[in-house]
Each structure stands twice: as C-alpha cells, then as structure tokens.
Amino acid sequence: MLKRLILWSLFAGLTLAGGLVAHQKGVWHTASLILSERLSGESRSYSAMSFRVDLVDRLNYARIAAKMPDLKVDPDLDEWMATNFPTLALDDMDAVTRKIQEALPRYYHLSICTASGPTLKSLLAEFQEFASKTGPGMTHLGFAIRETMGGLSQQALVVVGQRLLDFSPEILSESRQEAYFSRCLHCKHPHIVRVSLNQHSLGLECPQCRRTYAVVAADQKKKFRYVNEFLTGYAPPAVFSKDIARINELFTICGAVHGNCIYTRDPGQRKEATDAWQTSLETQQIGQGDCEDSAIYLCDWLLTRGFQARVALGRYGDLGGHAWVVVRMNNVEYLLESTESTPDINDPPIASKAGSRYVPEVMFDRFALYVRSTPGQSWRSEADSYFSNKTWTRIEPRELNPASEPLTRKSTAESAPIPPEKLARTSAPNPAAAPFMELEEIPRDAAVWRMPLPAQGKKGK
Numbered sequence: 017m018l019k020r021l022i023l024w025s026l027f028a029g030l031t032l033a034g035g036l037v038a039h040q041k042g043v044w045h046t047a048s049l050i051l052s053e054r055l056s057g058e059s060r061s062y063s064a065m066s067f068r069v070d071l072v073d074r075l076n077y078a079r080i081a082a083k084m085p086d087l088k089v090d091p092d093l094d095e096w097m098a099t100n101f102p103t104l105a106l107d108d109m110d111a112v113t114r115k116i117q118e119a120l121p122r123y124y125h126l127s128i129c130t131a132s133g134p135t136l137k138s139l140l141a142e143f144q145e146f147a148s149k150t151g152p153g154m155t156h157l158g159f160a161i162r163e164t165m166g167g168l169s170q171q172a173l174v175v176v177g178q179r180l181l182d183f184s185p186e187i188l189s190e191s192r193q194e195a196y197f198s199r200c201l202h203c204k205h206p207h208i209v210r211v212s213l214n215q216h217s218l219g220l221e222c223p224q225c226r227r228t229y230a231v232v233a234a235d236q237k238k239k240f241r242y243v244n245e246f247l248t249g250y251a252p253p254a255v256f257s258k259d260i261a262r263i264n265e266l267f268t269i270c271g272a273v274h275g276n277c278i279y280t281r282d283p284g285q286r287k288e289a290t291d292a293w294q295t296s297l298e299t300q301q302i303g304q305g306d307c308e309d310s311a312i313y314l315c316d317w318l319l320t321r322g323f324q325a326r327v328a329l330g331r332y333g334d335l336g337g338h339a340w341v342v343v344r345m346n347n348v349e350y351l352l353e354s355t356e357s358t359p360d361i362n363d364p365p366i367a368s369k370a371g372s373r374y375v376p377e378v379m380f381d382r383f384a385l386y387v388r389s390t391p392g393q394s395w396r397s398e399a400d401s402y403f404s405n406k407t408w409t410r411i412e413p414r415e416l417n418p419a420s421e422p423l424t425r426k427s428t429a430e431s432a433p434i435p436p437e438k439l440a441r442t443s444a445p446n447p448a449a450a451p452f453m454e455l456e457e458i459p460r461d462a463a464v465w466r467m468p469l470p471a472q473g474k475k476g477k
C-alpha cells in the first residue's frame with residue numbers, strides 16, 4: 017500500500033510538470049483525490065463508453081448554451097485517432113493538426129485539446145471549458161484515450177473540426193459556405209476550394225496541376241449549375257429545307273439567334289442578377305442577353321441540329337472575359353460571335369483567321385468541359401485548334417457528384433464561418449486551398465466588340 021501511495025504522488029508531480037493539464041489544485045489535493053477515486057473503484061466502473069457519452073453531452077451542452085449547433089461524432093476521425101493516438105507525440109500540436117488534415121483533408125479548421133488525469137471522470141471538466149471555445153462553424157468531433165504513466169494516468173485527446181461539405185453546385189446554392197472539399201478530376205488531388213459569397217460564376221482550379229476541372233454559374237433563380245448544364249437541349253420548332261447546305265443551315269441559325277436576342281449588358285429588370293446566366297429558352301423568351309447567354313442560345317440550338325459546337329469562354333483582346341461559339345464542319349473551324357450581326361456566308365468567320373484577340377480558356381458542350389491540356393500556354397489562332405484532343409482535355413464535371421449524391425449531404429450543412437481568433441487552437445487553412453477563377457467579367461463592354469475579320473466591310477451588302 018505504501019508503495020502505491022509513493023507512486024501516485026510521483027505521478028501527480030510528473031503530470032503537473034508535463035504542463036498538459038490546467039491544474040489549479042495542489043499536489044496533495046490531487047493525490048488525495050486520486051486515492052479516494054481509486055479506492056472507491058470508481059475508475060473501473062466508469063468506462064470509456066460512459067466517458068464518451070458524457071464528453072459529447074458536455075461539449076454539446078456548452079455549445080447549445082452558446083447558441084451554437086451541436087457536434088456530431090465523426091467515425092472517420094475517431095478511427096484515425098484510435099489508430100494513431102497510442103503513439104502520437106503531443107509536443108507539437110501544429111504537427112498533430114497537419115497530420116489529421118493530411119489524413120482527413122475534408123477538415124478545414126481544427127481545434128485540439130488534450131488533458132491528463134488520474135481518472136477519465138476527472139478529465140471531463142477540462143474539456144467542458146474547451147467546448148465553449150470551439151467556434152460555431154465546427155461540425156464534428158473525435159477523440160481517443162490512452163494510458164500513460166504505466167497505467168496510472170489517463171490521457172485523452174479531443175479534436176473538434178469543421179468538416180467541409182463536398183463541392184457541388186447544388187450544395188453551393190443551398191449552404192453558401194466559405195469553403196468546400198473537392199478532388200481534382202484530372203489528377204485526383206484532394207483540396208479545399210474557397211468561395212466568395214457574391215460570385216455569380218466561378219471556376220474550380222486544381223492547386224496541384226493548375227488545370228480547371230469545373231466551372232459553375234448562377235442561373236436566374238440564383239441556383240448554381242455546371243456551365244455545361246445550361247445547354248438544356250433547346251429545340252425550337254424551326255423548319256429547315258432538306259436541301260439546305262449545312263453551311264447555310266449554320267448561318268441561318270446564327271441569323272435567327274441574332275434576330276431573337278438583343279445584346280444587352282444591363283438587362284434592366286434583372287438588376288442585381290446581371291451576372292445570372294440564362295438557358296436558351298429563357299433567352300428566347302426574354303429576347304435579350306449578354307455574351308454567354310447568346311452563346312449558349314446559339315450553341316444549344318446548333319447541338320440539337322447535330323453540329324459539332326462548343327461555347328468558348330476566354331478573353332477578348334484587352335476587354336476581359338467573353339464568350340463565343342466554335343463549330344467544326346468538314347475540318348473547318350468557325351468562330352461565331354453571337355453578339356454580332358449574322359456572319360457573311362461569302363466570307364465565313366474561320367477560326368484560324370480570327371487573329372490573336374480571341375483567347376479561349378475553357379469550352380463546354382452539353383456534357384463536358386474542355387480545358388487546355390497545358391495550362392498557361394499561349395493561344396495561336398492560326399495554328400491551334402478548338403477541337404484538337406491534344407490541345408484540349410475533355411472532362412465531365414458531373415463526375416464530381418453524380419446526380420443522386422448532392423442532396424444526401426444536407427444534414428451536415430452549416431452556417432457562418434468561424435473567425436480564426438475564436439478557436440482555441442486553429443490550424444492554418446489547408447495550403448491546398450484554391451481560389452476560384454473569376455469569370456464575372458465576361459459580359460463587360462461587349463457592345464463594342466467586333467469580329468476582327470477582313471469581311472467586316474462587306475456586311476452591309
């Protein structure tokens with residue numbers, strides 16, 4: 017008995033020296049507490065399972081009192097901790113944070129707390145205080161216990177984190193979070209994407225391979241879609257003569273789109289939603305739209321008629337973002353300006369003659385996005401092809417989240433982001449965070465754009 021008492025006293029002193037527990041009690045008080053708990057057999061009857069239940073209760077009680085959403089136990093986090101905590105060094109908590117984020121890249125912010133004590137029950141109070149310091153954006157928790165001091169002390173590690181939702185346009189529309197988890201469709205690199213809440217269109221660029229793998233834009237109801245999903249299969253009841261040459265059909269459709277869609281950069285009634293994208297049917301009904309609206313209108317119709325067509329998004333000269341349509345027919349590529357008047361059939365707008373002002377960055381048709389295989393490479397209109405498989409990599413953004421998936425994640429939707437200073441121990445945001453490519457500029461100044469072709473002067477004929 018005497019031997020055990022000495023051991024316990026030694027243990028209490030060492031625990032204090034370790035500095036991991038915020039002890040306010042004296043050594044003798046602690047020792048007597050341990051003694052009484054040990055002798056009463058409480059530590060044996062108080063199982064890890066009871067500790068788990070009490071811990072989650074206490075953490076959430078503190079959060080509910082502070083009007084914060086409650087935390088859910090994350091089995092993935094629990095599993096990682098059960099595997100790693102027995103041998104985990106706790107001298108550098110930032111390193112612990114990094115390890116967790118590497119293993120579970122969905123975690124954006126992490127708050128970590130550890131405590132040691134003679135019994136599991138004695139640890140609960142330590143974590144209660146920690147709970148009140150976790151931010152409102154935190155969603156999940158995990159924890160693990162290990163014995164130290166040859167079984168005389170219990171040490172627990174509690175991790176509270178903001179587990180990000182998987183990016184999808186549906187989730188973006190619903191949850192309006194500041195960050196999402198995503199995985200590059202080109203190189204599979206997992207990373208965090210940050211969103212500015214007032215963006216109407218955005219591209220997801222991989223921080224690893226620097227390639228864009230999805231572009232989304234808000235429709236008129238402020239719901240985001242992958243841009244290719246604006247091509248809904250427009251099929252107006254137009255009748256084409258069976259004998260009409262394909263080139264005539266192409267230009268007839270161009271003429272119809274120009275006639276039915278007045279170019280506008282200030283769509284009046286839509287006001288604050290000026291950057292909202294329209295489907296072909298909406299553009300036809302409204303009778304106006306900006307460059308991407310008319311490009312979608314034209315491309316959608318051409319696709320319905322069996323043309324090999326794509327909407328191109330990129331830059332036009334110094335004017336910034338722009339959208340146009342490209343069509344390939346009989347090995348000839350046409351560049352169609354949907355904001356311009358009908359092209360001259362005697363001097364068709366051949367893409368290779370369009371000059372250096374059109375610089376495509378991404379393209380899309382109904383199902384796929386096409387991105388430059390070598391990001392950052394210059395565009396030479398006379399040599400580069402809009403339809404070359406070498407120049408362009410085809411990707412289907414919907415592979416990120418098949419249609420059935422997005423709505424199942426509703427329950428974990430969260431509210432406002434947490435200010436970092438509110439976290440007890442806040443990890444730096446994941447370095448893989450990628451900014452969204454800014455496409456808001458697309459419709460600007462389009463009214464003065466001209467097709468830089470020699471045919472310009474002949475248009476009045």
Ligand SMILES: [Zn+2]
Binds near residue numbers: 203204205222225
């Ligand atoms: Zn990548």
